Amino acid sequence: MIQLHNxxxxxxxxxALRSVSMNLTAGKIFSVLGANxxxxxxxxxxxxxxxxxxxxxHFEGEDISALPTYERVRRGIAVVPxxxxxxxxxxxxxxxxxxxxxxTDRAEVDADIDEMCTFFPILRKRFEQPSGTLSGGEGQxxxxxxxxxxxxxxxxxxxxxxxxMPIAVSDIFNMVGKICRDKGLTVLLVEQxxxxxxxxxxxAAVLELGAVAFEGDVETLKADGRLKEAxxxx
Amino acid sequence: xxxxxxSQQIVNALALGSVYAMIAVGLAMIYGVLRILHIAHAxxxxxxxxxxxxxxxxxxxxxxxxxxxxxxxxVLGALIERFIYRPMLPKPRIVALIASIxxxxxxxxxxxxxxxPYQMAFDYPALSGQVTMSGLSVPRVDFAIIGGxxxxxGLLWFIMQKTNIGFGIxxxxxxxxxxxxxxxxxxxxxxxxFFLSSAIAAFxxxxxxxxxxxxxxxxxxxxxxxxxxxxxxxGFGSLPGAALAAFLLGFAETIFTTYSDVPLSREGIAMFMxxxxxxxxxxxxxxxx
Ligand SMILES: Nc1ncnc2c1ncn2[C@@H]1O[C@H](COP(=O)(O)OP(=O)(O)OP(=O)(O)O)[C@@H](O)[C@H]1O
Ligand SMILES: [Mg+2]
Numbered sequence: 434m435i436q437l438h439n440x441x442x443x444x445x446x447x448x449a450l451r452s453v454s455m456n457l458t459a460g461k462i463f464s465v466l467g468a469n470x471x472x473x474x475x476x477x478x479x480x481x482x483x484x485x486x487x488x489x490x491h492f493e494g495e496d497i498s499a500l501p502t503y504e505r506v507r508r509g510i511a512v513v514p515x516x517x518x519x520x521x522x523x524x525x526x527x528x529x530x531x532x533x534x535x536x537t538d539r540a541e542v543d544a545d546i547d548e549m550c551t552f553f554p555i556l557r558k559r560f561e562q563p564s565g566t567l568s569g570g571e572g573q574x575x576x577x578x579x580x581x582x583x584x585x586x587x588x589x590x591x592x593x594x595x596x597x598m599p600i601a602v603s604d605i606f607n608m609v610g611k612i613c614r615d616k617g618l619t620v621l622l623v624e625q626x627x628x629x630x631x632x633x634x635x636x637a638a639v640l641e642l643g644a645v646a647f648e649g650d651v652e653t654l655k656a657d658g659r660l661k662e663a664x665x666x667x
Numbered sequence: 668x669x670x671x672x673x674s675q676q677i678v679n680a681l682a683l684g685s686v687y688a689m690i691a692v693g694l695a696m697i698y699g700v701l702r703i704l705h706i707a708h709a710x711x712x713x714x715x716x717x718x719x720x721x722x723x724x725x726x727x728x729x730x731x732x733x734x735x736x737x738x739x740x741x742v743l744g745a746l747i748e749r750f751i752y753r754p755m756l757p758k759p760r761i762v763a764l765i766a767s768i769x770x771x772x773x774x775x776x777x778x779x780x781x782x783x784p785y786q787m788a789f790d791y792p793a794l795s796g797q798v799t800m801s802g803l804s805v806p807r808v809d810f811a812i813i814g815g816x817x818x819x820x821g822l823l824w825f826i827m828q829k830t831n832i833g834f835g836i837x838x839x840x841x842x843x844x845x846x847x848x849x850x851x852x853x854x855x856x857x858x859x860x861f862f863l864s865s866a867i868a869a870f871x872x873x874x875x876x877x878x879x880x881x882x883x884x885x886x887x888x889x890x891x892x893x894x895x896x897x898x899x900x901x902g903f904g905s906l907p908g909a910a911l912a913a914f915l916l917g918f919a920e921t922i923f924t925t926y927s928d929v930p931l932s933r934e935g936i937a938m939f940m941x942x943x944x945x946x947x948x949x950x951x952x953x954x955x956x
Contacts, residue, residue, distance in 0.1 A: 481848055506850035518845040520838055531838055534831060535850045583850060 434459040434619050435480070435587055440488035442472070442479045442643075449475040450486070451644040457587070457636075462613060462620040464630040464651075466660075467640035473623040474515050476640070477589045480621070481505060481512060492587070507535055511585035513593055517576040521565040525556055528564045528575055532582030542582065549578035552608055570601035577605060581612060587619045588612075594626045602626070606633050631655060671802035676921055682809035682878075684917025685816035689871035690890050691897035691909040692823070693864030699840035699904035700857050701752060703760055706767040708868060709891025710774030711747070715740040715869025716876045716886060717782055720789050729791050733873055737866040744865025745858045753854070771891075778884040786883040789876040812874045819867055820910070827906075832859055840904060889934060896941040902954020911952055916940065 435457045442450035449472045457463045467473050478484040482502040490498045497505050511532070520528055529549065533542045550557035553574040559567060567575060573593055580588060590609070594602040610633050612618050624630035631637060631651050638648035639660060647659065654660050690712065697705045715736050722732035751770060755763045794808045827833035838846040839856045847853050875890075876882045897916060901908030919940060920933045931939065944951070 483844065483847070501852075502847040503850050503852045506848060512848050514845060514848065518842060520841045520845065522837070522841055527834075531834065531849050534834060534838075579849075 436491045438489045440479055440486055442475050442484045442486045449643050457619055459619050460617045461635040462633055464622045464634035464637040466627050471640040472643040474591055477591055509586035511580040511583045512589040513576045513580045515591040517572045519564040519572055524561050525564050526560045528579050529582055532579035545582055569596045590622045594629055675803050675805050678805045678809050680918040680921035682812045684914035685812050686871045687916055688910045688913035689867045690894035691913045692906050693867050694894045695898045695904055695906050695909035696860045696864050698898055700860050703763045707770040709887030710771045711744055711865050712868040712872045712887035716872035716882045719873035720882050737869045740869035741862040741866035744861040748861040775884045786881050788880050789882050791877050794877050808878045893937045896937055900944050900951055902951030905953045908953030
C-alpha cells in the first residue's frame with residue numbers, strides 16, 4: 434500500500450537516509466527499529482513530505498513524493514509525531530477535533546470522538562481542559578486518538594512508548610492492534626523498544642546509519658542473531 | 668468637570684482605541700502565524716486609505732469604496748506574504764524583518780510617485796463634522812469607527828472560533844509543522860491571516876482619513892509603530908491582549924493629553940507604557956510567561 438524506492442533524505446549536507454526501499458502490506462503492522470540517530474524520524478518525515486528527499490514514494494499506487502504535506506495527509510496518512518506535539522493552547526476536545534479538520538461527516542466525527550473517549554476514559558474526563566494539563570502517557574493517548582480521527586489508511590507512529598510505564602504502553606499498542614484488525618489500518622511503527630514492537634508487528638526492518646540493515650517477518654527476525662544481540666539484549 | 672465632557676472623552680478614547688486595536692490585532696495575528704514583525708503593515712494601512720479615496724472619487728459611494736478598498740488591500744497583504752515573506756521563511760527571521768522595513772520604505776515612495784507628495788483631502792460630509800447633543804460634542808466618524816470595529820471584531824471572533832479556517836489558523840499559530848500533518852493547508856491559513864489583517868487595516872485607515880480629512884504618504888507610520896509596541900504590551904501574538912493594550916493606550920492618551928501638563932507627546936506616552944510594562948511584566952498583559 435506504500436512503497437519507498439531508493440529514498441535518500443538530507444538535512445542540508447547531512448544525509449540521514451541512504452537509499453531506503455520498503456514495501457508495506459495493507460492491514461499489517463510494520464515496525465522499524467534502530468538506535469538514536471539511525472534515521473527513524475527522518476523516514477517518517479520523508480513519507481510526510483517534511484524532509485528534503487530524492488527517490489520515489491508511492492501511496493496506493495500514486496507517486497506522492499512531490500505532493501505537499503497536507504495533500505499526503507488528505508490521501509489517508511496520519512502521524513503520532515515524536516514527542517506527541519499536542520496543541521497546548523487547545524483543549525483535549527479541540528486536539529481531537531483538529532485531527533478531523535478535513536472531514537465533513539460531522540455525526541461520524543462525533544461518534545469517533547466518543548469511541549476514543551470510551552477507549553481512553555481520561556480524554557472524556559479532561560475534555561474541556563487544556564491539553565497541557567495531561568501527563569505524558571495521557572498525552573500519548575490523545576496524540577494517538579487525534580491521529581486516528583482523520584480515519585487514516587496509514588498510521589505512522591514515532592516511538593509511542595517513550596516515557597510510558599508498561600501498562601500505558603500496552604494500552605496504546607492494544608488500541609493500535611484493535612484498529613488495525615477492525616478497520617484494516619496499515620501501521621508503520623518506529624520504536625527503540627524492540628521487544629514491545631515485535632510483539633505486535635508482522636514485519637520489521639532495522640535501520641542503521643540511515644540504511645536498512647536487514648528486514649523480514651517478525652518470526653524470522655526474532656531468531657536472527659544480529660537483532661537479538663543488538664536490540665533484544667540477549 | 669461635567670458628565671458630558673467625560674462621556675465625550677470616553678467616546679474619543681474608544682474611537683482611538685478601536686483604531687489602534689484594528690492595527691494591533693492584525694499585527695498580532697501575523698506575528699502569531701509567522702513570528703515576524705510586519706513593519707510594512709503601516710504601508711498597507713496607507714494603501715488602504717489611498718485606495719478608499721480613489722474608489723470614493725470614482726464611485727461617489729462611500730460604502731462601495733470602503734468594501735472595494737478592504738478587498739484589494741487584503742489581496743495586497745496576501746501578495747506581500749506570498750512573494751516577500753514566504754521565500755524568506757527558511758532563513759532567520761531577521762531577514763524578513765529587514766525586508767519588511769525595505770518594503771515599508773518602498774511603499775511610501777510608491778504612494779509619493781503615484782499620488783504626489785501632498786496631503787489629499789478625504790471629504791465625506793455624511794461622516795465629517797461633530798455630533799452635538801446635550802452638551803456633548805464628538806466627531807460623527809467616531810461612532811462609525813466604534814460601531815465598525817465592534818462589527819469587524821465580532822466577525823473576526825466568529826471566523827477564528829467557529830470556522831475551520833479559523834481553527835486551522837489557531838493551530839498554525841501554535842505549531843506550523845504539526846498543523847501540516849493534521850492536513851491543514853498552512854500556506855492558505857497564512858494567506859487568510861494576511862488578507863484579514865490587511866482588510867481590517869484598510870477599514871481603520873479610511874475612517875482615520877475621514878476623521879482628519881487627510882490622506883498622505885506616511886500616515887501609517889506612527890500607528891504602525893504603536894501597533895508593534897501594542898503587540899508586545901499585549902503579549903506576543905495574543906489577540907485579546909493586543910486589543911486590550913490598544914484600548915488602554917487609547918484611554919491613556921486621551922486622559923494624558925486632556926488633563927495633564929506632562930510635556931509628553933502621544934507617542935511618548937505609548938513608548939513610556941511599553942517600557943514600564945516590559946520592566947514589570949516581560950510576557951505582556953495576556954502573554955504566557
Ligand atoms: N534538523 C536536522 N538538522 C541536521 N541534522 C539532523 C536534523 N534532524 C536530524 N538530523 C540528523 O539526521 C540523523 C537521523 O536523525 P533522526 O531524527 O531521523 O534519528 P532517529 O532514528 O529518529 O533518532 P531517535 O531515536 O533519537 O529519535 C541524525 O544523525 C541526526 O543528527
Ligand atoms: Mg526520532
